[in-house]
Amino acid sequence: MKLFKNCLFAGLTALTLLSAANVTTAQETDQVGRAPYLESLKGKKVIFVPISQGMDLNQSWVVVWQRHAARYGFSIEVRDPNGDTNAGIRAMQGAIAEKPDLIIVQNPDVQTYARLLKQAQAAGIKVLQVNMQSATQTDSYVGNDWIEMGRLEMGELAKHCTGPNAVSHKVVWLAGVQTGAANIYMRTGIDEVLKANPELQLVSDQPADYMSEKARQITETVLQQHPDLCGIMGIWDNAEVGAGAAVAAAGKQDQVTIVTNGAGSATGCESIKNGLLDVIFNFNSPIQAEIAAQQISELLQHPERQAGSEKTIFFGPITRVDKTNATGRNCWKLDELK
Amino acid sequence: MKLAGSGKSDGARMGIKMSQELVVVAISVILFLVFSATLNNFLTQGNIIAILKNVSILGTLAVGMGFIVVGRGIDLTMVAVMVVGVAFSIWISTWGVDFTLAVVCGALLAAAIGLFTGIMVAIAEIPPIFATLAIASSVYGSGRIVFASDVLYAPSNIAWLKFIGSGTILGIPMVVVIFAAVAALMGFFLRKTRFGRLVYATGDNPNAARTTGLPTRPIIVTQYVLSALIAFTAGIIMLGLVTGIDTRLYNSSLIYDVLLVVVLGGIGLSGGQGGVRNVIVGTILVGILTNGMTILNFSYTSQNLIKSVILLGALAIDAIINPRDEQTSQSGDI
Numbered sequence: 001m002k003l004f005k006n007c008l009f010a011g012l013t014a015l016t017l018l019s020a021a022n023v024t025t026a027q028e029t030d031q032v033g034r035a036p037y038l039e040s041l042k043g044k045k046v047i048f049v050p051i052s053q054g055m056d057l058n059q060s061w062v063v064v065w066q067r068h069a070a071r072y073g074f075s076i077e078v079r080d081p082n083g084d085t086n087a088g089i090r091a092m093q094g095a096i097a098e099k100p101d102l103i104i105v106q107n108p109d110v111q112t113y114a115r116l117l118k119q120a121q122a123a124g125i126k127v128l129q130v131n132m133q134s135a136t137q138t139d140s141y142v143g144n145d146w147i148e149m150g151r152l153e154m155g156e157l158a159k160h161c162t163g164p165n166a167v168s169h170k171v172v173w174l175a176g177v178q179t180g181a182a183n184i185y186m187r188t189g190i191d192e193v194l195k196a197n198p199e200l201q202l203v204s205d206q207p208a209d210y211m212s213e214k215a216r217q218i219t220e221t222v223l224q225q226h227p228d229l230c231g232i233m234g235i236w237d238n239a240e241v242g243a244g245a246a247v248a249a250a251g252k253q254d255q256v257t258i259v260t261n262g263a264g265s266a267t268g269c270e271s272i273k274n275g276l277l278d279v280i281f282n283f284n285s286p287i288q289a290e291i292a293a294q295q296i297s298e299l300l301q302h303p304e305r306q307a308g309s310e311k312t313i314f315f316g317p318i319t320r321v322d323k324t325n326a327t328g329r330n331c332w333k334l335d336e337l338k
Numbered sequence: 339m340k341l342a343g344s345g346k347s348d349g350a351r352m353g354i355k356m357s358q359e360l361v362v363v364a365i366s367v368i369l370f371l372v373f374s375a376t377l378n379n380f381l382t383q384g385n386i387i388a389i390l391k392n393v394s395i396l397g398t399l400a401v402g403m404g405f406i407v408v409g410r411g412i413d414l415t416m417v418a419v420m421v422v423g424v425a426f427s428i429w430i431s432t433w434g435v436d437f438t439l440a441v442v443c444g445a446l447l448a449a450a451i452g453l454f455t456g457i458m459v460a461i462a463e464i465p466p467i468f469a470t471l472a473i474a475s476s477v478y479g480s481g482r483i484v485f486a487s488d489v490l491y492a493p494s495n496i497a498w499l500k501f502i503g504s505g506t507i508l509g510i511p512m513v514v515v516i517f518a519a520v521a522a523l524m525g526f527f528l529r530k531t532r533f534g535r536l537v538y539a540t541g542d543n544p545n546a547a548r549t550t551g552l553p554t555r556p557i558i559v560t561q562y563v564l565s566a567l568i569a570f571t572a573g574i575i576m577l578g579l580v581t582g583i584d585t586r587l588y589n590s591s592l593i594y595d596v597l598l599v600v601v602l603g604g605i606g607l608s609g610g611q612g613g614v615r616n617v618i619v620g621t622i623l624v625g626i627l628t629n630g631m632t633i634l635n636f637s638y639t640s641q642n643l644i645k646s647v648i649l650l651g652a653l654a655i656d657a658i659i660n661p662r663d664e665q666t667s668q669s670g671d672i
Contacts, residue, residue, distance in 0.1 A: 054488030054586065082482065083589045178638055207638045211587065212489075212580040217392040221632040224385040225378065238489045242580045249504045267491055274494055276581070 040301045044074040045100040049091045051108050051132065052083040056238070056334075057263035057285035058106070061130065063337045064289035065104075065296065074101075074300065085112055092116045102126045102299055104292070107134040109179035121308035126299045130292055131283075133181040137311050139299055142292040144261075144283050145315035146182050150189025152281050152318065153259045157231035158197045160257045167255050168228040169199045174215050174243055175207040176235040183207070183235065190233075203229070210235070212242030219246035229256050237262030237271060237280050244276025264321070269331035272323055280321045286332055288316045358604035358656045359619055365652055366623045373630040380633065387511060393625035394517040395572050395579075397617070399592075400599040401517075401524050402568030404617040406466075407600055408528065409561050410541040410609025414470040415455055415477060416569040417593045421585040422481035423448035423566075424573035428490040428583065437496050445570050451477055452566025456559030478588045491582040502578030513575045520568060525614035537561065542610025599624055602652055623652075 046069070050058045062078055069076040079095060081087035085108050092113055095103050103125055107113050110133065117136040120127050131143030157171045173190060176183050194200055204222045208215035215234065223229055223246060232247070234240035240260040247256045257278050262268040263285035271277045291314055321330045374381040399416050406413040427444030431437045451473070458469040492499055505512040528534035540547045540554045548554045577583055603620030605612030627648060631641045 052488060052586070054482065054486070056487065056489075059486070083586055204632070204635050206632060206635065209590070211584055211590065212582060213395065213576055213584070213587075216580050217628075218632055220388045220392065221385070221629055224382065224388050225633050238582070238584070241582060245503065245580045267489075270491070270494070274581075 037297075037301060038072065040303070041072040041074045041297065044102070044300050045098075046074060046076045046102045046104060046296060046300075047095040047098065047100045048076060048078045048104040048106075049088060049095060050078065050080060050106045051088070053078060053080040054082070055263075056265040056267070057131065057288075059334050060263060060265070060285040060332065060337055061289040061292065063334065064286055065293055068293040068296065072297075083108075085109075088112065089116065092120075096120045096123055096125060099123065099125060101303075102128060102296060104128045104130060104296070105134075106130050107132045107181060109177065110135045110181050110184060111179065124307050126307045128292060128295050128299060131182075131288065139308060139310065140295045140312045140314070142288060142295055142314050143316065144182070144318070146185035147189040147192075148315070149182070149261055149281060149283075149318065150186030150191075151193055152189075152320070153186070153233040153261065154190045154193035154200075156259045156279055156281075156320075157233055157257060158193055158200060161230035162197050162199055167230045168226070169201045170203045170226050170229050170231075171200055172204045172219070172222055172229065172232045172243075173202060174218060174232060174234040174240065175205065176210050176239070178207050186235065208234070208239055208242070210239045212239050212245075214242065215239050216242035216246045219243040220249070223247070223250050223252065223256075227252075231257040231259065234258070234260035236260065237268040237277060241271050241276045244271065244274075248276065261318075264319075264330055264332055266331040266333045269321070269326040272321065272326045278322060282319045282321045282330055283316055284319060284330075284332075286337055291316055358652075359616055361652050361655045361659070362602055362604065362619050362623050365648065366619070366626055369623070369626050369630065373626065373633075377630065377633050380630065385629070387514070389622075389625045389629045390514045390517075391511050391579075392629065393621050394511075394513040395575050396592075396595060396599060396624065397517045397621040398520050398572040398575060399569060399596045400603075400617045400621055401521050401614060402565040402572075403596050404600045404603070404605050404612065404614065405524055405528070405537070405568075406561055406565050407605050407607060408541050408609060408612060409537045409558060410544060411459060411466040411558065411561065412470060412597070412607070413455070413562060413565045414467065414593055415451065415474040416565060416572075416596065417590075418474040418477040418481075418588050419448050419451050419566045420569040420573035420576075421583055421587050422477050423451075423570040424577055424583045425481055425485050425490045425585055428492055428577075429485050431493060437493055438498070441574065445567060448566045448570035449563050452563035453559065455566070456562035459562065460555040460558035474588070474593075478585070481585060485585065488586045489582050489584045492577050494581070499574075499578050502575065503581070504578075513579060516571065516575055520571060521614050521618060524568075528613055533557070533560075538610055540609075595624070598649060602649055604656075623648075 048062065053059065053062065065076050079091040081091050088108060089112065093116065096116065096119055103120055105113060105127060107129060114134050114136045117127055117134050117138050121138055127138035129138055129141045133141055160166065161169050161171055194202060203226050204218065206218050208218055219232065232243050234243060237260050240258060244258055247253055247258065253275055259279045260277060261281040261283060264282040268280050272280060319330060379385055402416060403413060423444045426447050427440045430443055431440040455470060455473050458464050458473065459466045502512050507515050528537065536552055536557050539552055540557050544554060573583060599620035600617060601607060602623065603616035605616045627645060631644060
């Protein structure tokens with residue numbers, strides 16, 4: 001009897017303990033850290049100051065970030081200066097005065113916002129820079145390793161324009177805006193390759209200002225001087241179509257290799273298929289945007305970390321795209337990202 | 339030498355126009371000779387064609403601007419109309435509208451904007467510099483909101499567009515032929531038609547023209563419609579050359595380059611004088627200069643510096659040869 005009582009008691013105890021255990025597991029099915037994460041993002045304010053929202057890469061970034069913001073309940077506002085540096089300065093000043101939790105910025109050049117970024121950090125605002133850096137380093141930079149980009153592009157030309165079978169050793173660098181971060185750092189990479197391949201001749205080095213017609217004019221003039229030109233490298237696929245047009249008009253598409261970089265939008269792939277461009281080093285801006293979205297989450301989750309106290313850099317992946325792989329995810333369309 | 343339709347026999351006036359134009363021609367010739375002597379492959383058929391091809395857009399726009407300035411106006415909407423008109427054509431063609439029809443619609447839009455500008459200037463009597471500055475901004479802004487993207491590409495299978503971009507007539511690129519045709523038509527229009535004479539009359543002295551019963555308002559409205567259509571033509575040239583149109587051109591210095599060509603060529607901003615020949619002279623100087631500096635691989639900054647110094651020099655020489663007096667300064671600037 002006593003044994004039975006004991007057994008019953010033990011059984012009841014076990015049951016109680018089990019049910020208690022059940023209760024606790026029911027409480028703990030919430031994913032570890034999820035609640036504070038959601039809490040930390042909710043209602044936060046993010047302001048993005050781009051160079052111009054008319055560019056393909058910018059549009060893809062914002063589509064991704066807005067999706068991220070809608071999911072986690074923070075707000076993201078775009079203050080588009082539309083390529084006007086003065087309007088950009090005003091947008092930055094306005095953003096700093098509003099004291100958001102985070103400012104995302106795409107710098108038109110390395111100097112213009114340098115002081116403003118210092119001011120923002122001093123005011124306790126976290127700053128994430130995308131793809132175009134300022135001379136001032138802030139909490140985070142997500143974008144290209146532009147020195148590597150310069151190395152990759154000139155390296156591609158070195159493959160075609162050195163050695164006994166090359167048409168000639170003459171190459172052209174169609175720059176963008178000479179004060180822009182991409183331009184300055186790409187030049188460093190280019191110079192490394194030129195040093196390693198002394199037979200390469202840089203016959204022209206002029207900025208086309210990211211404009212296709214300017215790129216076409218420079219290329220046409222250079223082709224008159226150097227009919228045996230071997231390669232052209234540029235800074236943006238939407239501008240280098242102009243160089244491609246000049247090469248096509250001269251009937252030298254088989255002779256001149258045109259290499260550039262781009263955000264990976266479908267228009268770039270079209271330009272490859274039309275034979276206007278040969279190689280695009282694609283930095284896939286939607287992926288850049290996802291990496292930046294991770295940084296947004298991280299920066300918003302740690303209000304205890306002081307603005308500017310830690311400085312992070314992340315270079316996104318670069319894919320070499322030519323006729324063989326100008327399909328699928330290497331050619332995104334904005335509507336498909338939405 | 340008979341001058342392009344100044345309609346004046348005043349010797350002093352004739353001297354001004356001649357000298358400014360001659361100074362620019364002289365500078366062009368000197369540059370041409372220096373470059374020919376010092377640069378390889380400068381004096382080749384290919385390079386001369388490249389020079390002409392590279393100024394075809396600037397030159398076409400300058401013909402339109404010159405036409406407006408002769409009538410004592412100024413049209414700062416040209417670049418905005420050019421990019422928005424052509425971008426509009428591409429935009430509606432993406433809905434499945436036939437591209438050629440879409441281009442016609444774009445031209446109609448450009449004409450409508452020109453009509454509006456003309457009405458604002460001629461009938462609302464807003465000074466052209468303010469009216470066109472505001473309209474340019476509105477046109478570009480509306481375009482930006484509607485199209486979303488800066489760069490729009492034409493469909494790749496349009497035969498006539500390809501012909502404009504890379505076709506030739508008797509070895510001359512189609513874009514140069516179009517520029518020459520626009521310039522020749524405008525020259526004929528200004529010098530040989532009654533309308534052209536009325537434009538000079540209106541530009542020279544608008545009040546006198548109105549008092550004597552000339553239809554100055556319709557003339558001004560027509561001028562702005564035509565300059566908008568010429569701007570659209572320049573946009574089509576660009577589309578043929580590079581397959582796409584970049585609306586950010588509105589933010590570039592292109593509109594000032596166009597004005598520069600006009601003023602440099604010797605069309606006074608006070609109106610009533612000069613003609614297409616001045617525009618061509620100014621365009622060719624800028625073309626030779628840019629081509630030579632590109633060949634020399636000058637840096638962007640030094641190119642701008644040299645360009646500015648040469649342009650300033652041309653204006654200074656003109657000012658020395660023709661000091662301002664009461665007669666020349668009475669009409670003032672815009």
